[in-house]
Amino acid sequence: LKSFYHQVYEIVACIPEGKVATYGQIAQYIGRPRAARIVGWAVKNAPSHLHLPCHRVVNRNGELAPEHVFGGVQIQRKILEAEGITFDEKGCIHMDKHLWQGMHYKNI
DNA sequence: CATTTGACTTTGA
DNA sequence: TTCAAAGCCAAAT
Numbered sequence: 370l371k372s373f374y375h376q377v378y379e380i381v382a383c384i385p386e387g388k389v390a391t392y393g394q395i396a397q398y399i400g401r402p403r404a405a406r407i408v409g410w411a412v413k414n415a416p417s418h419l420h421l422p423c424h425r426v427v428n429r430n431g432e433l434a435p436e437h438v439f440g441g442v443q444i445q446r447k448i449l450e451a452e453g454i455t456f457d458e459k460g461c462i463h464m465d466k467h468l469w470q471g472m473h474y475k476n477i
Numbered sequence: 478c479a480t481t482t483g484a485c486t487t488t489g490a
Numbered sequence: 491t492t493c494a495a496a497g498c499c500a501a502a503t
Contacts, residue, residue, distance in 0.1 A: 372500085372501090373499090373500055373501085374500080374501080401498095401499080401500090403497080403498050403499070404498070404499055404500075405498080405499095406498060406499070406500090407498085407499055407500050407501080410499095410500075410501070410502095411500080411501085414501085414502095
């Protein structure tokens with residue numbers, strides 16, 4: 370059985386362009402619905418050579434990562450907007466439109 | 478082995 | 491509606 374870490378990587382790698390996933394959602398897919406924090410931790414420590422789309426992982430409110438990540442929220446936001454993701458007036462992602470709901474990766 | 482650390486989530490006031 | 495506090499748990503130290 371692969372480590373929790375590795376499973377997070379597998380799933381993040383499956384998030385399609387123009388969609389986002391939440392930490393809790395990923396944790397659920399792995400089978401640890403209360404492990405949202407660990408998902409954040411895993412993504413934070415993701416080896417760069419995996420080239421994961423970690424900018425597509427946000428919290429459940431559709432808020433972006435803290436300032437110190439991605440060189441600031443403005444940077445992350447530009448990346449996401451370039452993929453077709455839209456934001457509301459508060460700077461949160463329109464989760465109802467962009468939340469990734471098609472999870473069909475197979476057996477990690 | 479015990480403790481700390483979070484890019485989180487839920488709950489209750 | 492907003493906010494603080496309390497759970498959460500795999501890795502790292």
